[in-house]
Amino acid sequence: MSEQVLDDRADHPEEACGVFAVYAPGRRVANLTFDGLYALQHRGQESAGMAVSDRSSITVVKNMGLVSHVFDDRTLASLPGDLAIGHTRYSTTGASNWRNAQPSYRSIGEYGFALGHNGNLTNTAALAQEIGMLPGMVSSDTDVMAELLSLHFPPQKLDSSGGVDSSATDDELGPLVGALKLVLPRLEGAFSLVIMDAERIIGVRDPHGFRPLCLGSLEEGWVIASESPALDVIGADFIREVEPGEMVVIDRSGVRSLHPFGSDLPDPKLCIFEFVYFARPDSKLLGREVHGARRAMGERLAHTRLVAADLVMGVPDSGIPAAEGYALASGIPYGQGLVKNRYIGRTFIAPDPSSRVSAVRRKLNALSENIAGKRLVVVDDSIVRGTTTRAMVKLLREAGAKEVHIRISSPPYRWPCFYGIDTPLRDGLLAATASLEEIETFLGADSLAYLPLEDLRLAIGRDHGFCDACLTGSYPTVIEGSLS
Ligand code: SF4
Numbered sequence: 001m002s003e004q005v006l007d008d009r010a011d012h013p014e015e016a017c018g019v020f021a022v023y024a025p026g027r028r029v030a031n032l033t034f035d036g037l038y039a040l041q042h043r044g045q046e047s048a049g050m051a052v053s054d055r056s057s058i059t060v061v062k063n064m065g066l067v068s069h070v071f072d073d074r075t076l077a078s079l080p081g082d083l084a085i086g087h088t089r090y091s092t093t094g095a096s097n098w099r100n101a102q103p104s105y106r107s108i109g110e111y112g113f114a115l116g117h118n119g120n121l122t123n124t125a126a127l128a129q130e131i132g133m134l135p136g137m138v139s140s141d142t143d144v145m146a147e148l149l150s151l152h153f154p155p156q157k158l159d160s161s162g163g164v165d166s167s168a169t170d171d172e173l174g175p176l177v178g179a180l181k182l183v184l185p186r187l188e189g190a191f192s193l194v195i196m197d198a199e200r201i202i203g204v205r206d207p208h209g210f211r212p213l214c215l216g217s218l219e220e221g222w223v224i225a226s227e228s229p230a231l232d233v234i235g236a237d238f239i240r241e242v243e244p245g246e247m248v249v250i251d252r253s254g255v256r257s258l259h260p261f262g263s264d265l266p267d268p269k270l271c272i273f274e275f276v277y278f279a280r281p282d283s284k285l286l287g288r289e290v291h292g293a294r295r296a297m298g299e300r301l302a303h304t305r306l307v308a309a310d311l312v313m314g315v316p317d318s319g320i321p322a323a324e325g326y327a328l329a330s331g332i333p334y335g336q337g338l339v340k341n342r343y344i345g346r347t348f349i350a351p352d353p354s355s356r357v358s359a360v361r362r363k364l365n366a367l368s369e370n371i372a373g374k375r376l377v378v379v380d381d382s383i384v385r386g387t388t389t390r391a392m393v394k395l396l397r398e399a400g401a402k403e404v405h406i407r408i409s410s411p412p413y414r415w416p417c418f419y420g421i422d423t424p425l426r427d428g429l430l431a432a433t434a435s436l437e438e439i440e441t442f443l444g445a446d447s448l449a450y451l452p453l454e455d456l457r458l459a460i461g462r463d464h465g466f467c468d469a470c471l472t473g474s475y476p477t478v479i480e481g482s483l484s
């Protein structure tokens with residue numbers, strides 16, 4: 001019997017990574033980085049790491065496990081320095097092992113830099129081939145990116161046909177910025193990056209802006225983070241989002257905004273699932289608190305997919321804001337029907353795939369007094385494989401529910417993501433081939449309904465471009481063979 005790592009959230013698309021960077025002259029920043037990463041733990045739980053500079057050298061500490069497992073007081077005390085980057089990882093390309101934990105570090109002679117990446121490149125194979133990395137040598141897209149940067153030290157001046165003029169090598173900004181100016185335009189796909197050398201931190205967002213990245217200020221300096229709660233937790237003020245296609249360089253001269261991808265940028269394509277599921281509810285994206293958007297999704301779900309019922313409940317925790325909204329708009333009482341064991345790690349070893357059912361049992365239990373004899377509306381944000389939703393419906397019925405009506409606050413998830421979210425290929429996606437009725441039967445639900453895409457956009461309420469490729473099959477970039 002083969003062992004495999006199963007995920008107790010197998011019915012949700014899985015997050016990619018969280019990135020964090022801080023520049024605070026005169027202040028020890030290892031603890032700030034720890035707190036920032038802790039606030040971003042939901043974006044990746046497989047490994048954590050940070051790189052800290054004391055202005056003469058960069059020290060990298062990283063390991064497998066949660067932020068609180070990788071760092072303790074002693075480790076943090078051994079990391080002096082006033083600028084740092086940090087990373088929490090969920091592997092979407094490359095294996096889940098120490099070698100792929102981030103930040104990635106490279107040295108070129110005396111000069112060193114470190115890199116943390118959220119997202120997936122979609123031209124990794126071509127880039128790797130171009131720089132002579134054989135398939136067996138490539139451990140991840142981040143690895144290829146770091147290698148590519150290393151090869152551009154000192155930055156090469158291209159002739160005019162190369163599209164980069166000599167002003168790209170700006171001594172004042174250091175050789176890392178020069179190398180980035182040359183390398184970034186060649187990357188395709190999704191990348192929100194934090195990068196550092198001994199003197200500066202840098203944040204980069206790809207031209208589509210698939211993954212979020214924001215800028216904050218401290219009394220003594222500056223912070224860059226995947227999501228705004230990582231600023232809140234260390235007392236930083238939110239300044240603004242890093243724009244798609246922007247590079248911010250932070251050093252003793254302050255914050256400078258550069259545009260290495262030029263001015264002819266594609267339409268922005270923020271991942272719509274950041275609003276549905278990935279981002280923390282207290283995150284602010286496009287000036288909107290995510291919790292409010294999720295409640296609005298539930299309200300629209302009630303308007304478009306109403307059913308007679310006695311109780312509305314959410315699947316903890318991600319389905320709860322939309323369930324609140326559904327209850328508010330429908331007038332059906334809201335209550336709890338499931339209790340979640342909060343002390344279970346996100347992944348664990350189970351003997352075979354059939355154990356997903358027991359994975360749900362370990363994680364969720366029903367409140368039978370609340371649900372016995374009742375017609376339930378059960379709200380969740382998404383269904384990927386359907387196995388855990390099916391087990392949950394069974395659990396609710398065994399606890400006495402009279403009817404179970406599943407309501408999903410996003411459209412059917414039909415296409416794989418190539419932009420930094422771990423989803424199965426099409427044949428593993430329940431909605432890719434099955435009809436609504438077939439899914440309903442598979443889940444054992446009395447009814448099933450999804451929120452239409454137009455209502456999802458209206459609930460988010462922002463006139464902004466979104467990636468919705470996993471819902472529509474319309475990918476914003478060319479997808480070539482990527483690492484798996
Ligand atoms: S394909 Fe889906 S999960 Fe991936 S970036 Fe686009 S919207 Fe997000």
